[in-house]
Amino acid sequence: MIDELRRLEENVSKPVPLVKWGSYLSERQWATVREDYSPDGDAWHYFPFDHAHCRTYRWGEDGLAGISDYYQNLCFYIALWNGKDPILKERLFGLANYEGNHGEDVKELYYYLDNLPTHTYMEYLYKYPQQLFPYEQLRTENRSKSKLDPEYEILDTGIFDNNEYFDVLITYAKEDDEDIFIKIDITNRFTAAAPITVLPTLFFYNRWQHSPDSDVPSITLLNRNAVITDHYRLKTNYLYFLNADDRWFTDNETNTEIITGTPNKSIFTKDAFHNAVIKKKNITDLRKRKTGTKFAAVYNLNIEAGATKTIYCRFSNELLKKPFYKGFENIFNKRKKEADEFYDFVLPKKINDDLRNIQRQALAGMFWTKQYYHFDVERWLTTGDGITPPSASKANGRNSDWKHLKNQDIISMPDKWEYPWYAAWDLAFQTISLAVADANFAKHQLLLIMREWYMKPDGQLPAYEWNFSDVNPPVQAWAALQVYYIEEKQTGKKDVQFLKKIFQKLLINFTWWINRKDVKGNNIFEGGFLGLDNIGVFNRSFNQQGNIQLEQADGTSWMGMYALNMMDIAIEIALHDSAFEDTATKFFEHFVFIAEALNEHNLWNAEDSFFYDVLNVAGADPMPLRIRSIVGLSPLFAVSNIYAWELNKLRDFKKRITWFEHYRIVNNKFWPNEERSGDSEILLSLIRKERLVKLLNYLLDENEFLSPGGIRALSKYHLEHPYSTTVDGIVYSIQYDAGDSTSNMFGGNSNWRGPVWMPVNFLIIQSIRKYGKFYGDSLTVECPVGSGNQMNLEQVADELTRRVISLFEKDAEGNRKLYEQYNWFYKRPENQHLILFHEYFHGDNGKGLGASHQTGWTALVAELISEYGGKL
Template identity: 60%
Template sequence: HFYFQQTDETLFTENETNTQRLFNFPNKTAFVKDAFHEAIAQGNQYMHQLCREKQQGTKFAPVYRLKIEGKSSATITLRLVNQELAEPFGKNFETVFKDRLKDADEFYESFHPKDSALDTDKIQRQAFAGLIWTKQYYHYDIERWLEGDPGLPKPPANRKNGRNNKWKHLKNEDVISMPDKWEYPWYAAWDLAFHCVPMSLIDPVFAKNQLILMCREWYMSPLGQLPAYEWNFFDVNPPVHAWAALSVYRIEKAVHKNTDVDFLKRIFQKLLINFTWWINRKDENDNNIFEGGFLGLDNIGVFDRSNLPPGSFLEQVDGTSWMAMYALNMMDIALEIAVHDAAFEDVATKFYEHFVMIAESLNEVGLWDEEDSFYYDLLYLNDGSVRRVKIRSMVGLSVLFAVSIIDSEKLKKLPDFIKKINYFRNYRQKTGKYLPIEHDTEDGSTLVTMVNKERLVKLLQKMLDENEFLSPGGIRALSKFHDRNPYSLNIHGNDYGIRYVPGESDSGMFGGNSNWRGPVWMPVNYLLVKALKKYHQFYGNNLKVEYPTGSGNFMNLLEVSNALAKRI
């Protein structure tokens, strides 16, 4: 039952599709589902009058007209309850309202860190509230969409060849975490993965179910691809699902004292299929360097990497880094399960080998530029020439994401895994092959990383330079170096370019409202902060860098990560 304060005006309509607006097909009734929008927002007086005169319907709204002066407020009292009330706004109303406020305060306060500042508590509460309120019921049956709804006009013939027409298996009917259910009321698989990490602090069950949901048979394609986002499920976004699953598992274990190995086993089985789909993606030179696809950082590229100049292909630093990170995440999941089930030791070794091969390729095929001390993409043209795309962006820093530490206590429980990685290491050392691994002789832990210590320091010099990546709000997606040094590239008479744009986008790529050419992007900054903490866990005070670069102020990587987090 819905109770509302007395108002002079109430509107009614029906929950019927506006076929005139959608399909240019006459409506069966004037009372369509968007009638209130037409009456109020659009100021349609005729529709307004119709809705006022209608005394019943499947949609209803009381209308309040308030004039609110600056710095003042007004209150409207409403109540939704599962029983009839004789006095819905009597004394009981205030009691219930205060009780619910108290419940909410106690809920959020239980997650605030001890001795935290009031401002940070408010930020955390607002962030959690945003996660909770952007859940949305989402119903999308692609086969039904292509064929049309019963009782409604047949869709245009070209729809059957339109977007997502190959995803007929996709039948979504769930409550899902949305990027923003007002502006972006559709899920995006990799956005959702990031949502689930903080969500696991307040609702780990929902977070785990969301990650598993994306891997279910009515979401994941038969070939193993996760649906990217509604606009084009075929797009290729960074594979962060395994990272999110591992993060959610660890947070639930630490905060809620629940070790849900069954969750890891369940999602691991599905991610094996997705990882295989990734590995089988096009690789022109068969060298573990990944190419093509909207990998989340295309917005800071010189061109849309999903639509390269004809006859060309791009060997991508970030595509390769994401896959290395994926392999390490899968290795870590397998190792965690193997502590409880030794049958998973073998597959952990397999993912370790995958990572080594990918890391070797990244460091030995020319993506590293010794002069600039940075990683750049390589563009292969149809005339056989190769261009290094010298853009200083988050793409080159993405190699830092792929890092893991295997502690000695866990290794002691995995004798077969130790035996196999020792054999693999010794073999590669004898044959002079690249091996991205370091051992700590003091505590026996093992660092697995894409970059050696020397290159790590060089990358951090760029990243922590205020004239390059370090901004007052975190790490820029595109270096400020390009403010005075715009990058341009001419291919077969066509000019491509990029420059530092810290404000609104000046490019029409990806809808135009997608500027990463200068602003700070939160998710990858979070990955950088977490990566720095892992590097510090291994190197400790044996590795200190200038922060900011050129300041003469040296910090260990934990201190740097905390300083970055404060800026963000």
């Protein structure tokens, strides 16, 4: 049996399917909401990057290429110094939200090369400049640019032009779950020798500062090549290292002199290694000290041009006489081979090496971005952080109605730097990519967010820590089905018990939507934000004063999709447990009522043949907001197939829906799209065939939604035809932005105004493929519009898939669309295999934009490659 599959099987029997040690360390803890104790909720200013090296955290830790146990008691990471920088490179640098012309943005070059679900083998590549790191240059240039300018990136600074940098490759290979070999390869890419200081660092998460009665853990020197740890929550552990130039101890304590102006109790503060390496301060004291809560082995290297030097460490819970036994290096080759065997098994065979590499790095990113997340909202609201006392304004401020939320888990993150906090709808997409390699963990993640320490008692799911009450599209039922089918496809296993578990929680959430977001009780939903920052002409989460109501085409469509997904889950369970058959009927009826509302209550604009949000103002006619966006295409998402054999087995369900159909048709009531094939397969969808074709005419028009890299979020039509409307005397406008948004509606780098986003492309492709499997060649459309090329809908889905995949793959010249003007760097031999997974992509040229490591949902490209298989 493949070794990693065996390890995953062992995980299944655990209450939580996790190994003890993994890549759970955040890449940014500073400037997060949970570390913000300011009275005004300004997280970016309260805990800036410049404090991170000398100020302890309250709710977690961060570090470069790090690992920790699953409660983050003990952490390990790599620190670097090139002989010129003003601070140690201990964590990734990026711009705070107010510093960038398009908001927060990491400004480093790093890559997740490999990772197994059990973290038995992991590779992380960091590119470290040999010249002064351009901290201020990046801040100054980005701050000076307008919203109309692109971001100023680290490759624009020139420090990588002449290959004057180090490749730092960190590899972890486990002997067993609590015995980990660590290899740090530092390669000098420049044409001359260069110095570098490397500090493999071990430290404890500082919980004791907020728990005065708890024991303070310790790291103590065992001998010149080892330290021993003592922590009341952990077994004894040892860090072994070879040939270090020095061994330093300090404590993970805030430098109060810098942060608050209060004298330090001792010189042994969090930034002591920083002071010793760069300022040459207190080196003798650090060397003489033999214990502390933070330790580093120090290596002062000089590396010749083109050469590589290697540092080995070993972290283990065993006291070993010979930790680096003869031939120990072979563990890295062995685990690499096991990783190759595992991915050869789970990934498709009939694809080229470039596509296989894209898939592998996408999945590696998913496993590197599993993160320890700790946040007790009630405690956060009522206590201080040791620097700022509790604030009265916080008691009624951000997230004050989420006191039940007490999170302390390993969670899949969208991006451990840009978004080092979970987001409910991001997580749903993330589980699909996770399921390809670890379906058990994917199922656990979906169930986790439904647990009582996440879900509000009334059924609302937490959105994200900046505002847990924001409303995201309810895609969890859809994701649960996707994960269920992926696992069945891979293993033949039908985990009906998982569907039953999540179905019970989804019932509560569905009821919350019905009770809270359907104000008039007419099945028209006003979800608000719905995850689509900046796609509206104004902020849809803002409650307009007076008698104003926004009826949302996408809110209604998401709920139609939700009802249909719940029906599908109920049918699947009912095939094994007839007690759920009645529930399938219930959700079928919900779907019918929502479909009626979407199609009959002003949301469909007959003049334009498109769905729009509708603004209702007291005393005026309903006003459609005639914006061609993903909002109007979202009705495509709700489509399902019911097969004859299912209906024959579920006789009560068949009887009830047949009666319901007859009743509504006889009484001249709306009936949704229901078409039957020759073998009695039923297609259910929110929109009828003629409206489907009209929407596809927009979707497949290159002057509207269709781009070289997939479907745009906003039609290119609005480049020449901006849309404006006036509400209460205020003019609101929107136009197509192919790249970063020129609107500051949501701040940051939020932008749905034109770029290609992976999640909606994935949904569109899946939906069109479902339509295509039903209609076959009986329905063809022109693709692209104006080309004269007729395709059936499965072929359309293939074409959209091909375009999305083309964002990542090399063309004939070795360029990748996502790198655009930076292809010069990624065509170098040592870089041509490196892939980034951006948050979104330029609507005209496919350049990667936004967060650069959002494998969270952009890793869906791995599943698209699997679906498309050998067609490329």
